Amino acid sequence: MTITDAEMAALLAPGGFRFLRRLADDEVPPVPTPPDRGAASCLREHGRIDSAPVDIDDPDLPAKVRAGWHDMAVEYGLLDDGREFLLGVDYSDPEDVDSEWAWARVRLLDEWELGGGDDGPLPLWMRFYMGRRFVPEFTVMSLDGRLLMNTTLWGNGTVSTIVICPSRLLP
16 A cells, blocks of 8 residues: 555654655656666766765764765755755555655755664664664655765665765766
């Protein structure tokens, strides 16, 4: 069963995201990754830039992940003048086995949180638990599709955000 836009808005609000609308498939800009690669498998020659990794056991994990994400969002131009961007969201009911991924246009509010820690405001599909801590895991894209950012947990026990921005490649 698919959740509604109103339910999606309620899920995103505690994290500091104002849900604006779900994009129709034909409105989604092309993702700026090569066709045969996801964000995590992109290389520097594809326009990949990595933030400083944060160990999941670091007591300052929430603040460091938040700061790293925001620094990259500002530096590489994720946010438009209204602080809007696209967020990958799962419209499937939490009881469903299969995901129903879509892009939602959202606005980052003045008060927002996505860091991680013992608990957090993000919906379950934007985080997962590592022991007693949650770790953020989500993907965002600029409205024009020129950059994609992915925050994830890596196999070495660190969390970081990567940006895929082919326009930053040197000729």
